[in-house]
Amino acid sequence: MKTIPPTPPTGELVPLTSLRGLAAWWVVLFHMRALLAPWLPAPVLTFLGAGNLAVDLFFLLSGFVIYLNYAERLTSRRVSTREFLFRRFARIYPLHLLILLAFLAYVSAALLFGSARIEEENFDYFLASLFLVQNWGFTDALKWNVPAWSISTEFGAYLLFPALLAMLAPWRRPAWLLVATTIALGVAVHAIFALFALPYPDAVAQTGLIRCLLQFAMGMLVCELYQRLAGQSRLAMPLLALAGTLAGLHILAGAPVVPLVWASLILGLALARNRVLEWAPLLWLGNISYATYLCHYIAIKIFKLLFVAEGETVGLLPLLALTAAILTLSAVLYHGFERPAQRWLNLAWDRRRAPRHWASAG
Known part of the structure; x- marks a missing residue:
């Protein structure tokens, strides 16, 4: 494999870390929206109802960050494929396992006290979740820690990253081809849903893996574009304006452009000098965002079990x-x-x- 030309170190892209934190809370509020409905105006609830689109943002961000941190090191063999996969495992699996075991305790207690049935949280899905393959096409529903479906697909993307790196070889491609391929992959995400008459972005069990892989690959290409454009902050505003325009087209006309919104936003923020997204509390939210994403669903379930009565409005203070x-x-x-x-x-x-180092004898 041809080695990627070395690129100057850029340090942490703080705006993207902060963006990840905001996206994680969009997902949290997406899962809380039914509880919040009596307290929020319709436009805000509509926005929260689109919080599952943040997962697509995560997929692109993941491809971007993995390419930024590992592409050159893998191709130059400074890091082996085994080491890359182990370090990704170390990053995602311990907390996933901890939350999964917390769910096991929760489900076991629910079964013990008669408030759940075994078929509601089947143990085949638990086993698939244990091996992080629950959204690889083996199941037709989302169970246990539902948000972890995307962690399963990202784990698949990590396994395929060396192959994607060799196949796409973004560093060899002219900029126009990187842009064209990014657009084609973004359109392909929506095309798959249309081809099988599935509502976007639902049908997660059927489409989650391919949805992740396509957008993970987009993130890789966007990162290559960023490395070539690094320092050209004047391009940030046009890219952010493009992201806003595409978002408007999707909201008003249902245009199939969501992955392209995220691609433009990520590249724009990576190039920008955005002091708002460099605010320390937002950066902290980004740092803890993986924990937020994995733990919020069980927290909401326990809250509903303890404090929500059917047909009653939950107070704002709770x-x-x-x-x-x-x-x-x-x-x-x-x-x-x-x-x-x-x-x-x-x-x-x-x-x-x-x-x-062995001490010499004698």
Whole structure:
């Protein structure tokens, strides 16, 4: 495989980290929207009802960040495929497993006290979730920790990343081809739903994996464009304006352009000097966003079980308390488990790979 020409280090792209945090909370509020309905105006509820589109943003961001951090190192063989996959496993799996086991405790208690049936949370899906393959086409529904379906598809994208890198070879392609391929992949996402008469972005069990792979590949191409354009901040505003225009076309006319909205937004923010998205609290939200994404669903389920009576409106104060609880739990999980577990696993890998120095005898 031809090595990617080295690119100058750019450091963390803070606006994209903050964007990830905002997107995670869009998903949280998407799952809370039925509880919030009595308290919010219709336009806001409509916006929250589109929160599942944030998952498409995650897929592009993932492809962008993985390409930025690993493409050159993999092609130059400074990092092996095994090491890349292990470090991605260390990043996503410990917290996924912890939340899955929390769901197992929750479901077991529900079964024990007679408030659930075994077919509602079948254990085949649990087993598939344990191996992070629950959205690889083996199931026809979403169960247990529902948001983890996208983690399953991203795990598939990580496994295929070296092959995608070799096949796409973005560093070899002219800029016009990168743009054209990005557009084609974005259109293909919507075309798959249209071809099988499925509503976008639903039918997750049937389309989740291909939806992820196409947009993950888009993220890779967008990152290559970013590396070529780095420093040209004057292009940021036109790209952000393009993202806004495409978003308007989708909202007003249902134009099949959602992946292209996210592609334009990511490239625009990566090139911009946006002080708002560099605000420390937003950056912190981005850092803990994976924990937020994985823990919020079980928090909402437990809240409903304990405090929501059928047919009754939930007070605003309890909903604010739920929001604060999700934020607090996210922080605790990130600082107390997610990061320590990742560091421990990466350190174990580094120690295993370190050369052993034997003292000479005599």
